[in-house]
Amino acid sequence: MRYDLFISGYGGQGVLLAGNLLSYGAIHEGKNVSFFPSYGVEKRGGAAMCTIVFSDGDTGSPVVGLPSVAIILNQLSWEKYASRVKQGGICLVNSSLVNMEDLVLDERELLAIPMNQISIDLGDVRMLNMVACGAYCEATGALAPESLKEALKNALPERNHRLIPANSKAIDAGVAAVSQLRKT
Amino acid sequence: MxxxxxxxxxxxxxxxxxxxxxxxxxxxxxxxxxxxxxxxxxxxxxxxxxxxxxxxxxxxxxxxxxxxxxxxxxxxxxxxxxxxxxxxxxxxxxxxxxxxxxxxxxxxxxxxxxxxxxxxxxxxxxxxxxxxxxxxxxxxxxxxxxxxxxxxxxxxxxxxxxxxxxxxxxxxxxxxxxxxxxxxxxxxxxxxxxxxxxxxxxxxxxxxxxxxxxxxxxxxxxxxxxxxxxxxxxxxxxSRWEEYQTADAELIVTAFGCTSRIARTAVDMARSEGFKVGLMRPVTLFPFPKKAYRELSAKCKRWLTIELSTGQMVDDVRLSVFRDADVDFYGRPPGAGSLPTPEELFARIKNNFKDLMI
Amino acid sequence: MKQVFAKPASLKDVQTHFCPGCHHGSFHRLVAEAMDRFGIAEQTIGCASVGCSVFLYAYFNIDVVESPHGRAPAVATGVKRARPDRIVFTYQGDGDLAAIGTSEIIHAANRGEKITVIFVNNTTYGMTGGQMAPTTMPGQITSTSPEGRNVDNDGKPFKMAELLSNLDGVAFSARVAVNNPKNVMQAKKAIKTAFRYQVENKGFAFIEALAACPTNWGMNPMAANERVGNEMIPYFPLGIFKNKENL
CATH class of the missing domain: 3.40.50.970 (Thiamin diphosphate (ThDP)-binding fold, Pyr/PP domains)
Structure with missing residues (x-):
């Protein structure tokens, strides 16, 4: 299988860390991974995006036109990229910051998760990217949440390893949010 | 470690x-x-x-x-x-x-x-x-x-x-x-x-x-x-190069660097829809693997060169293949947002089969 | 019979291509004498520049690498960092060092590269046929300053020895001339010091050598030699501008 995923938000939302974490999670499961980041010229606050492709075989193109899955973290990304999600694909949206009224996504599963709110409830809004990663695991089944928790050791710098338990909880909260949504 | x-x-x-x-x-x-x-x-x-x-x-x-x-x-x-x-x-x-x-x-x-x-x-x-x-x-x-x-x-x-x-x-x-x-x-x-x-x-x-x-x-x-x-x-x-799915190809896509990766996925898309498409990727750009191009073009007469420019390598491709080979070019000059997608390249591949489709 | 005069061993026994009255030959000799004095010719790598000094390898019995115009200090940096135990020097003209190569010389000096730089200032581009150099004197007529150097248009000549002496990375900076026996003796001493600094690993050493260019000045050798004393030295004073040993 070849999986692809597009993550978009603004600088500071942890887009690249989320991409790295999912990459390491996939490596943990023995996949080949291509992780392609792109961002605006500003060092802070500009647009931040990345594409991740993982596969048992060749990853092929690091560029994906119509992603199977997108994680949309802010309004601008919603307006620019949500409609690109492939038919039959999944769009995970941070409903804390995105007003989804203007756009109707046909033939795609829309999962609205208040990522900011969930991470604030867990004690730190900066963990919203972890909530997103957990949500991705549950929504797609492409990666096990346990692999991500293992991968935190690789994705986080040594000095932040004390934050692994809190981040693991945030991943679980993302998993729970999706399973809750799909029940209703 | x-x-x-x-x-x-x-x-x-x-x-x-x-x-x-x-x-x-x-x-x-x-x-x-x-x-x-x-x-x-x-x-x-x-x-x-x-x-x-x-x-x-x-x-x-x-x-x-x-x-x-x-x-x-x-x-x-x-x-x-x-x-x-x-x-x-x-x-x-x-x-x-x-x-x-x-x-x-x-x-x-x-x-x-x-x-x-x-x-x-x-x-x-x-x-x-x-x-x-x-x-x-x-x-x-x-x-x-x-x-x-x-x-x-x-x-x-x-x-x-x-x-x-x-x-x-x-x-x-x-x-x-x-x-x-x-x-x-x-x-x-x-x-x-x-x-x-x-x-x-x-x-x-x-x-x-x-x-x-x-x-x-x-x-x-x-x-x-x-x-x-x-x-x-x-x-x-x-001279070094890499061929992918060229053996029975009716169209050979050629690209180097990151473009060849995007092209490879486009070739896979085409294959999955029954188009006989292959990929020829030069690894050495100088020396350009002229001989390999020439040999491939003895069998396959349709070519498509893809580059992130208005066309530069395509000159070397045209000089290398047999004269009766037809070389199409698809370019995206560099710029923010100008990376082509595999879907886009697939569309261009299909375009090259237009006359064969009824 | 007692031999009182000989060619330094570091120089090849060949005729140079320099014009009659040109001072390059004298400076080649003084550099070779310094090499002989320290017995370093066999460990020395020269970095030739572009201009009349390009033929370094034709006259010196040493290994030479030719540098692009102005880049000899960068090339010498590469050579010296690759082979820190060798003696590395550049030999550059004024167009080369003080115009197209200002960036390279200033940064090599500022890094305190442990090299010796021989900078030959003859106030003109010699090899290309006498155009205005960054060191051309105010009012001096050249093929590209037909009315004489206009300082309002072109600025004043660079005083490289003084300029470089202000950098902390420079251990030794002096200006010398060979227009009379007294100055030759002082030049010989200064050039020896500049090489001794490298032998003793003391840092960047710079020699500005005032030279006559009779051909491009349109003078006979005697008149050109006199011009060095009468016009150049008053503007470009001789002396030592930096000597780390005395600090």
Whole structure:
């Protein structure tokens, strides 16, 4: 299988860390991974995006036109990229910051998760990217949440390893949010 | 942890790791996006291993330091992008004229001028036709994965030493910035000539002079023919390319670098819908694998060249294939948001089958 | 019979291409004498520049690498860093060092590269046929300043020895001339010091050598020699501008 995923938000939302974490999670499961980041010229606050492709075989193109899955973290990304999600694909949206009224996504599963709110409830809004990663695991089944928790050791710098338990909880909260949504 | 264990790294880091594995002794550079990870990595790691790292006053300073270190017999390298590579052309010309080996890494960005930092392939001509004055060529290797950023950087050192021609690794900002798992391979064993031409200050009977000035009657002409023969030998022995699904192909897509990765997925899309499409990817851009193109074009007459420019490599493709082959071109000149998608390339592939579809 | 005069061993026994009355030959000799004095010719690597001084390898019995125009200090940096145990020097003209190569010389000096630089200032581009140099004197007529150097248009001549002496990386900086026996003796001493600094690993040493260019000045050798004393030295004073040993 070849999986692809597009993550978009603004600088500071942890887009690249989320991409790295999912990459390491996939490596943990023995996949080949291509992780392609792109961002605006500003060092802070500009647009931040990345594409991740993982596969048992060749990853092929690091560029994906119509992603199977997108994680949309802010309004601008919603307006620019949500409609690109492939038919039959999944769009995970941070409903804390995105007003989804203007756009109707046909033939795609829309999962609205208040990522900011969930991470604030867990004690730190900066963990919203972890909530997103957990949500991705549950929504797609492409990666096990346990692999991500293992991968935190690789994705986080040594000095932040004390934050692994809190981040693991945030991943679980993302998993729970999706399973809750799909029940209703 | 073994140093040869699998690692998840950026393309630029892979270049720096490979340089160290290849035994680079001197690195001279100047910061420019999107390749600054290379000097950053080497400034940390090279001095620890007894090597020299200098951030030069300019790209011109850097390439001339490479010239000096190479003339003294060392493995020396530099890296840069667009505007910086333009400044280095003077030094590259002198090194070519002095038959000095070195490795230059060009992580292409947009131009002309300041351009921008997104991926480009518009420096193909500059790299492969001799970007400076005097009618020389350099070895140009085009990786298309982080693994190849590593492997081809090591190869560049060996080929350059072997032929006494500067070697360039021609990458782009996608390859420089993307991360993939690589196996940091061990330096291959290569039989390399002894650098008995180097200036060493060892005095004695033989005076070694490294120079590009030839004033005697016929001297310079002789030099040109000598280098011409060497380029031919390089083409005969070290042209490299990769073919994918070409055996039964009715259309062959050809692209290099990051574009070849996008094209490969487009080829897979086409195959899954029953179109017989293959991919031909040159790994050496100089020497361009002309023979391989010619042989393929004996069987397959439809070609599609894809580049991040208005068309440069396509000239070499057209010169290489048989005359009755039809070469279509699809280009996206560099710029923010101009990377083609596999879906887009698939559409162009299908377009080439239009007359066959009822 | 007692031999009282001989060619330094570091020089080849060949005729130079320099014009009659040119001072390059004298400075070549003084550099060779310094090499002989320290017995370093066999460990020395010269970095030739572009201009009349390009033929270094034709006259010295040493290994030489030719540098692009102005880049000799960068090339020498590469050579010296690659082979720190060798003696490395550049030999550059004024167009080479003080115009196209200002960036390279200033940064090599500022890094305190442990090299010796011989900078020959003859106030003109010699090899290309007498164009205005960064060191051309105010009012001096050249092929590209037909009315004489206009300082309002072109600025004043660079005083490189003084300029570089201000950099912390520079250990020794002096200006010398060979227009009379007294100055030759002082030049010989200064050039020896500049090489001794490298032998003793003391840092960057710079010699500005005032030279006559009779051909491009349109003078006979005698008149050109006199011009060095009458016009150049008053503007470009001789002396030592930096000597780390005396600090």
């Amino acid at each position: 073994s140093r040869y264990e699998k690692k998840f790294v950026k393309g630029n880091e892979a270049v720096a790791m490979a340089a160290i594995e290849a035994g680079v002794e001197c690195y001279f550079g100047y910061p420019i996006t999107p390749q600054s990870d290379i000097p950053e990595y080497l400034s940390r790691e090279l001095p620890k291993r007894g090597g020299t790292f200098i951030q030069a006053e300019s790209e011109i300073g850097a390439i001339n330091m490479v010239l000096g270190a190479s003339a003294a017999g060392m493995r020396a390298m530099t890296s840069s992008s667009g505007p910086g590579i333009s400044l280095k052309q003077e030094g590259i010309s002198y090194m070519s004229g002095s038959e000095l080996p070195c490795v230059i890494v060009d992580v292409m960005r947009q131009g002309p001028g300041l351009g921008g930092i997104d991926a480009s392939q518009a420096d193909y001509h500059q790299a492969t036709k001799g970007g400076g004055h005097g009618g020389y060529r350099i070895i140009v290797l085009a990786p298309n994965s982080v693994q190849e950023m590593y492997d081809l950087t090591m190869l560049a050192f060996d080929l350059s030493d072997q032929y006494r021609i500067p070697a360039m690794v021609l990458a782009d900002s996608v390859l420089g910035q993307m991360k993939e798992s690589i196996v940091p391979n061990q330096r291959p064993v290569a039989e390399l000539p002894i650098k008995d031409w180097a200036v060493r200050g060892t005095g004695g009977a033989v005076q070694n002079v490294v120079k590009s000035l030839y004033l005697g009657d016929g001297e310079m002409e002789k030099f040109h023919w000598k280098m011409h023969a060497r380029y031919q030998e390089l083409a005969d022995r070290d």
